[in-house]
Every structure is written in C-alpha cells, then in structure tokens.
Amino acid sequence: MNNTFLKACRGEKVDYTPVWMMRQAGRYLPDYQRVRGTVTFLELCKNPELACEVTLQPVDILGVDAAILFSDILIPLEAMGLVLEFHEKRGPVFPDPVRTAAAVDRLRIPDPEADLAFVLNTIRLLRRELANKVPLIGFAGAPFTLATYLIEGGSSKFFFETKKMMYTAPELYCRLLDKITACTSRYLKAQAVAGAQALQIFDSWAGILGPDDFAQYALPYVQSIIADLRQVTDIPIIYFANNGATLLAQSKSSGADVLGLDWRIDIADAARQVGDAVALQGNLDPCALLLPREEMAARIKKILAGGRLARGHVCNLGHGILPETPPAQAKLFIDLVHELSAA
C-alpha cells in the first residue's frame, strides 16, 4: 500500500512528498463530465456506485497519493431536515434560511447509518475498490462554514446575516452551532468506522472572521469535533481554514494533525508560525496549473522547500482545482511533485 500520505500527515519520514488535489474528482476531467452528464449533482453524491467511480478517476488518471470521497459538505445539512437545491449559477441554496429559535429547534441530528447511509456505503465500496492502493480521505464542513450556508440561505459575499446573528443574538448562534457540531461529530465518526483512513474538515469561510471572532465563534466547535473523534479513532485529521493566514496561531490548537493552507501564505512562513506542532498541507495557487513546466516546477520547488520546515508536508493546491484546468497540466503537477521531492 502507498501510505506516504498517511505518514506525511503523522510527520513520519517519507521517500517523496505525497500529493492530492482538492476537488480532484471534478469538472476538469472529461471522465467526470461523462458520469455527471447522466445525473444531477445531488444524485451523483447519493449514488455509491457513481460516487465511487468519480472518486477513483484521479487516482487512476493522475496518480495522486490519496483518494477523497466524492460528496459535498452540505449533504448532512439536508439530512438535518432542510431543503437543499443546487442552482447552476447561484450555487447551493437553502430556500428556508435558519434565523430563528424555532428554525434551530426544528433541525434534527441525523443518524448517519440511517440518514446518510449512501455516504457510508460509498466509503465501504471505495475501500474495497481501492484495495489499499492509496488511502481514502473522508470529510465534512466545519460548523462555522456550514452555519453560514444555513443562516445566509446559500453562498454570500459579506456574510452579513451570519455576523448579525453572532453579534446581536449570540445565544441563538451558539445553539445553532452546537447542533451542527453534534451532527458533524457523529457524521465524521461514522465515516471513520465505515473505513475512512483520514478526515478533512473544510472551514471554507473561516477567512471572513478576524482572529478574535474565529477564536470565539468558529474554532471551539472544531476543537470539540476533533476531541470527540480522538475518543474513537487515531486516523489523521486535517483542518483547512481557507484564507486563514491570520488564524494560524489559533488553528494550531484545533487538535488536527495537519493544517491546510491556501495559496496566499508562503508555506515557509506558515511552518515558522506553527512550529513542530502540526504538519502542513498545500499550497499551490490552482491557477498556477496553467504555467509552463519550468515555471510550475519553480513554484513547486519553493513549496517543497517550505514544506520541509514543517513537521510533515502533504502537497496540494491552495484551493479546489478549477474546471478550466487542462487535465494534462494537473497530471504535470502531480508528476513534478513526485519527481522534485524524491531523492
């Protein structure tokens, strides 16, 4: 088994730097488009055979060192009893935003084995199909990020409603976050039990918070989930606070083994900030996949050098791969990381 990824997460010695890409199963791959053309996005998430197929594609086509479950961070929110729609232009929409005590009280804590069985079945199927070729990463959204979707009713620019609830109705905010945290904790535990070999927590919108708000309104819920998970599993946990350069000092105490970095921060600086406490994951600008070979290689070299200052380094993009990326350039990235980090 190629367990380079798991070793790097744990800060153990590796022969080369492992690499995978956020959204590696996605629209940039014609093979994905072919599958996706036959079903809606939500249908794809809920069909274990198809979700398994697209999860495996980048492993076979690109040679990445980890597979990541094909799903969406909003899936468990639907299981909490909310209507979730995906619109081609607007992205995800919750037609009934959660902004009142009554709406929070109506949310149910799903039983993953019953309500999210399709996710766990996908994980079980994937473990069989992968046959230990590479490890499988499960994932969930962080409570703060999930809450923004519920409160705003979808994506947002300024997250006014979320911050309004935080600042003017903090008790309501905390009740909502506690409920999402309980749900996420059970969901990730179930993924680990079903066979996920690492877990990533995506805090996609953490970067809209200043450090004090992050410490008060986002991080404690992540810490609680990770502490819960540690009771039942010792698989590596990755915490990715997107646009979180100013949140690193706090994120260090999340309890995660690995902190994900977006491309805005020099990974060497990040390594100096977090010291020997955690490994790092990242952080090439997804648009840099457009660069000619030599220039892409120069950027990768710099990231690998910075990564060597950390306890461990998993190479990745600083954000999801963009649909416009030529697959050959994605393959070049994976190959260059392997080539330049070996020896």
Added chain:
Amino acid sequence: MNNTFLKACRGEKVDYTPVWMMRQAGRYLPDYQRVRGTVTFLELCKNPELACEVTLQPVDILGVDAAILFSDILIPLEAMGLVLEFHEKRGPVFPDPVRTAAAVDRLRIPDPEADLAFVLNTIRLLRRELANKVPLIGFAGAPFTLATYLIEGGSSKFFFETKKMMYTAPELYCRLLDKITACTSRYLKAQAVAGAQALQIFDSWAGILGPDDFAQYALPYVQSIIADLRQVTDIPIIYFANNGATLLAQSKSSGADVLGLDWRIDIADAARQVGDAVALQGNLDPCALLLPREEMAARIKKILAGGRLARGHVCNLGHGILPETPPAQAKLFIDLVHELSAA
C-alpha cells in the same frame, strides 16, 4: 481646520485618533438614498453638485475627520475608451473584456483635465464647500485591481482570466498594466493639483495574489505611481491592499505613508510587522457596527491600543460600510473612537 487626519497619516502627535469610513457616503444613509433616487450611479459620479452633496453628508451627519470624494475606481477606465455598465445585481460590467494585444492597444491614456473634468470639478467644489472643515481624500484603484475588472469583464470569484494572462501571456499583462499605471498616475496627480489633500489607492483584489505574485504583478505598479506622485506633491498617500495580511511585508515598501488594513488581521500584529516605517489605517469589521455599545467599545479600545504601536493610526472600518448598517450605529462608532482615544 481639523487636520487630525493629516497629522496621523504623517505620524505626528494628535489629541485623539481621527476616523473616517470607507463608503461613508453611501446607501446606509437615507440622505444619500434621497439623492441617489433621482439619478443613476454613474450620473451621480459625474455630477459635481450631487457628488459634492453626498460627499459632505457624512461629515455633517457623523462628524468624521475626513471627507472622501464620491466616485468609483472604475471611472477612469471608462475614460480609457471602454463601455462601463452598472447592473443592480451583477455590479460593474465591461461588456468587452480586454484580453488581446489589439484590445490593449486600443486603450487610450485620458487627459484628466479634459476627459475626467467632472472629477476635478467635484474636488474643486468640495474644497470650497468644506472650507477647511476637514481634509478631502481623493482616490483611485490600484492598477492590478483595475486590470482584473478589464480582463474579467467585471467582478469575479476566482480571477481565472486575470491569472491566466499573468501566467501564460506575461508580456501582454505587463503592457496592459503599464497603460493603466500611466493613466492612474496622471489621474491622481490631477486630483492633487485640483485640491485633494490626501490620496488613497484601493487595491481591492490584491488579496487574491500570493506574496510572490503580488511582488511581481501588482506592487511595482503601485510603487511607480507613488514615486511619480512624490515628484509633484507631498500630501499623504494611503495604500489599501484588501485581504492583504500576507502582503504587509511587501506593502511596506509601496512608498505610501499609510497602509490600510482589513479586519482579518490584529492591528497590533500588523504594527509589529511594519515597524516604524508607515502609519496604519483600520480596521473594525463593518459588521461589528451592529454590536451593542459596550461590545463595540471593547473592540474599538483594542484597535486603538494596537494602533498606538504604529507610527500613526487613522481609525476606519476594515472594508466599506454595509448598506444594512443603521446610521445611528455608524455615528456611535465615530463618537466612540473620538471619546476613547482622547485624554
């Protein structure tokens, strides 16, 4: 004359911390809405009497320590020969994006006195109307930020086209940026000559660049403009690289007297990073204007304490004031800054 703002920009001793707000002339004020109800946004920008009226409103209503010209960073791009539209939902749109050498060659460098006379007339009118009550800030967009609008054809989420041009056609990118820089340099010089007493350069999208790309593709154009301005004027220059926490070390060498901060960074940390080289401006989260008095005061106290570590401090929000803000809360912010920083 209340010249507290100018003194703080220069790092001179002040009796209290001056404060103004980005977008202080804007939709949150019923007085602004009344004026705006009679004309389109572009008509308002181009009408010196009306632009003057809305510029003065926050000075009279809120007691801010500086007025900022009512205009838009995209105005000079229209004068470069492009069609500019403002759509209610999508925001600004350039129906003909600039992505080819031919499109770059077609751009003209406007003569501000002829092509942007309405801006300069607004400045002259404002200086008369302000009668030295508070200083007047002029402004422009930074070349990188302006280029993103031209290349993308409007706002963007991932700025794929901009980075694609940078990474795959760097010569074309540089030609475009050189032209925008020449235009901006002339435009800001003309504003200073017309009577602007300080100038702010808005790099609203700088934060989508990693530090190396910022140093190569954005900062040099700002440095060139500021060096040009220094030939003709010594008025304070403020550079605001939005979401630029990881760009501070480089921004320090922009040549500006003051660096603007968004709310994501602790201002005390920023002060430690930039040392005694520049003053700082910022940085309350605009949503924190919703907080009850005591909690808002606590945040302001922390910002003021951090600001005292810098060479000088101009208090401000970390981003433009949001339309949903109650005017009384905006007034509370201004009053609290004055109250808590005096003595």
